[in-house]
Amino acid sequence: MYDQVTANKRRSWLLVGGFGLLVGLVIAIVALLLGGGWIGVVVAVALAAATSVVAYWRSDAVALRMSRAVPAPAEEYARYHNIVEGLCIASGLPKPRLYVIDDPAPNAFATGRNPRTAAVAVTSGLLDTMNRIELEGVLAHELSHIKNYDILVSTLAVTMVGVVGLLADLGVRLRWWGLGRTRHHDFDVHHGGNSGPLAVFSVLGFGLLALSPLAATIMQRAVNRRRETLADLSGVEMTRYPPGLISALEKLRDDSTVVHATSRATAHLWIEQPSAQTEPEGKLSRWNRMFDTHPPMEERIALLREL
Amino acid sequence: MTIVLIVIVVLVVLLGIYAIASYNGLVSLRNRIENAWAQIDVQLKRRYDLIPNLVETVKGYASHERETLDAVITARNAGINASGPAEQAQAENAITGALKSLFALSEAYPDLKANQNFSQLQEELTGTEGRIAYARQFYNDTVYRYNTKIQSFPSNVLANAFKFSEREYFQADDESRGPTQVSF
Numbered sequence: 001m002y003d004q005v006t007a008n009k010r011r012s013w014l015l016v017g018g019f020g021l022l023v024g025l026v027i028a029i030v031a032l033l034l035g036g037g038w039i040g041v042v043v044a045v046a047l048a049a050a051t052s053v054v055a056y057w058r059s060d061a062v063a064l065r066m067s068r069a070v071p072a073p074a075e076e077y078a079r080y081h082n083i084v085e086g087l088c089i090a091s092g093l094p095k096p097r098l099y100v101i102d103d104p105a106p107n108a109f110a111t112g113r114n115p116r117t118a119a120v121a122v123t124s125g126l127l128d129t130m131n132r133i134e135l136e137g138v139l140a141h142e143l144s145h146i147k148n149y150d151i152l153v154s155t156l157a158v159t160m161v162g163v164v165g166l167l168a169d170l171g172v173r174l175r176w177w178g179l180g181r182t183r184h185h186d187f188d189v190h191h192g193g194n195s196g197p198l199a200v201f202s203v204l205g206f207g208l209l210a211l212s213p214l215a216a217t218i219m220q221r222a223v224n225r226r227r228e229t230l231a232d233l234s235g236v237e238m239t240r241y242p243p244g245l246i247s248a249l250e251k252l253r254d255d256s257t258v259v260h261a262t263s264r265a266t267a268h269l270w271i272e273q274p275s276a277q278t279e280p281e282g283k284l285s286r287w288n289r290m291f292d293t294h295p296p297m298e299e300r301i302a303l304l305r306e307l
Numbered sequence: 308m309t310i311v312l313i314v315i316v317v318l319v320v321l322l323g324i325y326a327i328a329s330y331n332g333l334v335s336l337r338n339r340i341e342n343a344w345a346q347i348d349v350q351l352k353r354r355y356d357l358i359p360n361l362v363e364t365v366k367g368y369a370s371h372e373r374e375t376l377d378a379v380i381t382a383r384n385a386g387i388n389a390s391g392p393a394e395q396a397q398a399e400n401a402i403t404g405a406l407k408s409l410f411a412l413s414e415a416y417p418d419l420k421a422n423q424n425f426s427q428l429q430e431e432l433t434g435t436e437g438r439i440a441y442a443r444q445f446y447n448d449t450v451y452r453y454n455t456k457i458q459s460f461p462s463n464v465l466a467n468a469f470k471f472s473e474r475e476y477f478q479a480d481d482e483s484r485g486p487t488q489v490s491f
Contacts, residue, residue, distance in 0.1 A: 078427065078430045078431070078434070079430055079434075081434075082430060082431070082433070082434025082435075082437065082438075083434070083437070085434065085438060086434060086437040086440075086441045087441065089346060089350075089438050089441040089442045089445055090441035090442075090444050090445050091445070092339070092343075092445055092449075132433070136437075240444065
């Protein structure tokens with residue numbers, strides 16, 4: 001089990017590194033296409049950085065508000081608070097802020113930048129359908145997201161996808177308007193002039209740029225799928241009782257209700273994918289699965305059974 | 308010549324940085340162990356404080372169940388007066404057992420079961436039992452990490468030099484190895 005956890009962590013870092021490379025590549029291509037229009041690149045990077053910083057600082061509040069989460073008072077939700085306090089002692093984490101979402105569909109998520117600013121939100125449906133042991137399994141999964149800094153990684157992933165998208169968009173538009181060709185006429189492919197490998201590179205770069213947001217999204221999803229499995233495992237490491245989470249996941253799997261107050265933007269945060277998961281069969285299933293934010297429930301349950 | 312000198316200086320500086328980081332890591336782990344041990348006591352005390360309230364509440368509905376109520380009080384007092392880990396563990400087991408039969412009483416007294424104060428206390432005590440178990444788990448996990456660091460190379464050199472000694476695990480005896488969770 002510990003091997004699995006380390007392997008997962010390593011893969012996640014590889015993927016995050018891949019993200020960095022992609023961002024760098026996109027910036028380089030934009031710079032090339034603009035033909036030394038460094039001011040444009042600087043503006044683009046500054047713009048992207050500014051939006052990222054804002055998104056980074058406000059992401060938890062936004063996620064909570066989007067899901068219509070309200071603070072859960074300790075008197076009213078004693079069981080919820082007691083379980084989280086116990087798990088925090090087990091893991092050495094500070095107690096996160098606790099929220100509840102008035103929704104019959106059982107689901108939960110964690111958000112925040114670090115353990116000190118973290119928050120956990122659960123639906124009223126989860127509190128109603130799960131018994132103490134199962135709720136403990138789910139909350140341990142959420143606290144693992146906090147402990148492993150998944151909450152930070154998913155926030156960063158989202159903002160990086162945003163950065164790639166923004167840069168690519170900017171690059172494509174500037175190229176279209178022809179701003180990038182003013183200084184380097186040998187770059188010009190407009191008149192059909194043969195300008196050698198540079199032109200080929202330019203066209204290639206243009207294509208890459210157009211595809212980069214898609215690649216970024218797929219990578220983000222892949223990062224998240226690893227993280228869900230890892231959180232399942234380290235959650236069990238906290239409770240030392242796999243059957244609790246197994247039975248909770250089985251309940252989530254058998255439940256067909258979907259959380260209302262959710263969106264594509266927050267889909268990857270929840271313990272169970274809030275949108276309907278793609279069918280395992282069909283021609284496009286392989287392709288569609290690349291966009292799933294969570295590994296199939298059956299896979300997660302099977303992995304926990306092996307412990 | 309200067310290159311050799313620079314390399315040596317860099318190496319010494321790196322070694323120094325490593326030693327400082329390693330030493331600080333050991334200190335912080337040792338403090339965490341102290342904190343974890345204190346945390347167990349905090350939770351045990353919380354349980355001692357909750358029990359009289361629970362007994363008072365139950366008395367209002369099932370005052371003639373003297374035997375069960377007395378058993379809980381006796382176990383609690385034994386726990387407070389216990390000295391040494393072995394005696395302590397034994398007393399804790401007695402408390403858990405006595406509480407179990409006290410909670411079982413609620414099945415025979417629907418009024419008691421419906422009492423909000425009772426269900427609140429039951430939740431608090433169940434939560435506290437969980438916290439005690441988790442506090443012990445965290446203590447043992449921390450001791451494991453600390454002992455591993457002290458024993459493994461190269462941090463063991465530093466640990467020996469500054470007299471970091473190994474810590475003992477919290478050992479549950481065979482009886483208390485079972486779940487501490489109250490079942491109901």
